Amino acid sequence: METGTAPQPDSTEPDRTKPDVPLGDYLTVRVSRGKGPENRYEEFQVPRRENQTVLDIVTWIQRNADPALSYRFACRVGVCGSCAMTVNGKPRWTCRTHVSKVIGKERSLTIEPLRNLPRIKDLAADMSAFFEKWQQAGGRFAGKTDRTGPLARIDPESPGRKAVDAGIECINCAVCYSACDVVTWDEDYLGPAALNRAWTLVNDERHAEKRETMKKVSAAGGCHSCHSHGSCVEHCPIGLNPTAGIAGLKRRSVLQTFRLSGEK
């Protein structure tokens, strides 16, 4: 299993010691617009700058071309997970996706809301189902003690803790959920992020409801629906490996079903 790492900037990230200067040319940007299921594309000519993210592009359009453009963002530094959109057909965190990395030879940009989630308006997707599935997957931590109890002593080198460390940096951006074909095919499928969360919980020594969490991820639409395509791994901006966590859930679920595991 891959180890979780801190957010990595794009490899083509420009030299920040240079001033962020306009390049003197313009980029043609197609933006998906509409409320709910309606969809139309509008083109904007956006000034190119040397140091420019996709979120910068969207923000420029909203502030200079069309104030009615709806989109979602908060931190702008890859922590909050709220600015994910579909950029040239792939789900990405727009605040840390540099334009130079994604425009290609055609020098064009098409920006759409995240796939697999209903659109609210323009680039803002309704994340309700995504977060509800975290709950359906038993993603709520249940402690074995209260705040007056002693601190749990966890060996950082234990296999369980290493498994938790590998999956715990998820920023809930829904990029994996958008990239997953099984989510598209099966509306009941919990999705990579929720299952990855469950995997970190069932490996957490402090979690008091491991059996309940395993029961929820082993039901219809749970871990056994995953086809191991690996799209979640391919697109996760943090570099997590939900497919490996889901494989761990499958293994544990089968062992528990046939009572081959001593885990509780």
Added chain:
Amino acid sequence: MTEAALYAAQRVTAMILAPLVLIHLGLILYAVSDGLTADEILSRTRGNMAWAAFYGLFVLSAAVHAPLGLRNILREWLGLRGRMVDCVLVLFAALLAGLGLRAVLAVI
């Protein structure tokens, strides 16, 4: 049965079927010399209990494996799910097992 048990059943039968299919293909190449007919094959396999046991395991594994795969396809591609679909697939499994075991009985 739970989803985990069904998942395990499909994987275990896939592991069983993988070598059996290769041997099955090899047998076809060996047994067929003048067209693919039941008489042609049975003339070389009848009375051999090892082949009967081989194909008995083959048929039972296929009867479990195929309906489970079909269940996933119906669920993901056509959105069909629920107890009615599962009941139809149990009948499909019984049909596969019945037809296959009938052929195995002819070997004995």
